[in-house]
């Protein structure tokens with residue numbers, strides 16, 4: 415080739431555009447039309463449209479531009495004073511402004527929306543999260559702290575903190591941390607070493623917290639062992655603390671360092687030393703970890719919504735790219751194998767979405783007391799199941815979406831590597847897959863939960879009339895029945911524990927399939943839309959029933975030296 419033969423303008427690939435993330439999301443919109451009362455749907459439509467435009471527009475552009483900014487810990491001032499100030503990224507400051515403006519925490523507590531308040535809140539969170547660089551992390555914990563304090567009935571703490579957590583005024587708005595994990599134990603938090611000492615008037619905490627996300631928050635709920643209490647989880651208690659006093663001085667806290675994490679790098683996650691930190695009991699000094707449980711239920715719900723929204727973002731980019739990138743003379747979208755790959759991701763995302771928003775709906779009912787016993791049992795079992803299955807689906811879908819952009823997906827400035835790294839935090843924090851599988855398996859109300867789950871899947875089966883959907887819904891119910899049979903067949907406890915993850919994933923995936931069939935039928939009947947059926951059938955061809963027999967003795971042999 416001679417110099418004259420080089421093209422004048424070499425080819426450059428256009429970036430995949432992100433449009434209005436609300437208008438482009440047909441699943442979200444169809445679900446809201448189905449689940450919300452029409453007046454509530456009308457009242458939030460304009461705000462969702464605005465957030466969808468911001469999330470796919472200005473905030474997304476700012477996120478890409480802000481890529482290299484990370485929080486900075488300044489431990490000392492010029493005069494040798496320990497200050498431990500954390501400077502967050504510019505995008506985080508904008509994300510905070512938007513979160514307060516749109517009431518991403520407050521909406522859940524607006525009683526005018528009744529049982530739809532949680533749906534309205536999480537439709538917004540779902541749009542906002544992937545462009546927020548993880549600002550949803552402190553929001554989740556703030557929501558969890560508000561719920562925990564309200565359920566505690568501790569009037570002084572409710573009056574002090576909740577108005578800040580629910581504020582729509584930036585100057586008054588607070589976020590909360592959740593300081594549980596210590597080096598000695600995250601899953602096994604009962605080993606916590608932090609000590610709480612009372613002089614009769616004031617509690618003070620002494621210990622080290624190993625993973626404290628969003629250390630930029632104004633307050634935290636934390637676990638400590640009141641002096642003299644027994645060891646184990648039963649001996650712990652939940653404490654409320656404010657990070658700084660009115661003069662801006664740290665409350666007996668040293669920020670030892672910000673952690674060097676794989677992802678969520680915009681979230682300042684710190685290792686802290688508590689050295690005489692003034693704190694107040696949320697409940698009783700003998701409550702164990704009970705008082706902080708509402709926090710965990712809420713953060714697991716946020717985790718699930720964030721997982722689905724990461725899946726949606728990965729797919730939005732993958733789809734936009736496939737429509738404009740050409741290979742072998744055709745857009746990628748028209749290549750049968752590429753289309754097959756994306757269709758599988760779309761079906762996973764639909765399944766995860768429907769399960770997550772069922773959990774959101776149940777939380778909305780519980781918050782305003784419009785929930786019956788069966789729904790309550792379903793809510794309790796779905797909380798760990800949804801969190802664990804969506805975390806895994808999100809990592810797998812986002813990784814595949816990244817690959818679907820080829821080498822471009824591996825380039826940092828497309829935003830996809832960060833999306834994948836951030837997504838990888840979701841199966842770990844707020845309880846790992848294994849820990850939540852055991853949580854589901856070992857709960858004392860498992861029988862009620864299982865009965866409610868099977869009741870919900872059977873209702874889906876009854877709701878479908880289209881023969882192929884009915885066959886898929888029967889497949890879902892059969893997988894659930896097989897899982898329940900295994901559970902009830904008097905297995906050795908070791909075998910039960912070893913199978914807990916397979917059980918949890920089978921229950922979760924069969925529910926997703928049943929919900930897909932139900933929504934697909936609704937879309938056909940009400941909107942003459944066949945996309946739901948395509949998603950349901952596609953999902954039914956993916957692995958749903960993961961139960962199979964294993965031999966723990968063989969596994970030990972495999973893992974041995």
Ligand SMILES: Cc1cc2nc3c(=O)[nH]c(=O)nc-3n(C[C@H](O)[C@H](O)[C@H](O)COP(=O)(O)OP(=O)(O)OC[C@H]3O[C@@H](n4cnc5c(N)ncnc54)[C@H](O)[C@@H]3O)c2cc1C
Nearest residue numbers: 592593594595599600601625626627839842843844846848
């Ligand atoms: C990005 C990020 C942010 C975080 N933010 C916070 C925060 O703000 N506040 C906070 O308190 N914590 C936070 N964490 C910590 C997180 O909650 C813990 O890392 C998590 O609970 C696991 O605890 P661990 O790290 O001690 O792991 P371990 O408990 O040591 O577990 C190690 C592995 O063993 C498995 N395992 C443990 N027990 C069992 C069992 N009985 N059966 C089978 N498998 C088991 C686990 O699944 C895991 O894979 C954060 C973590 C991450 C990654």
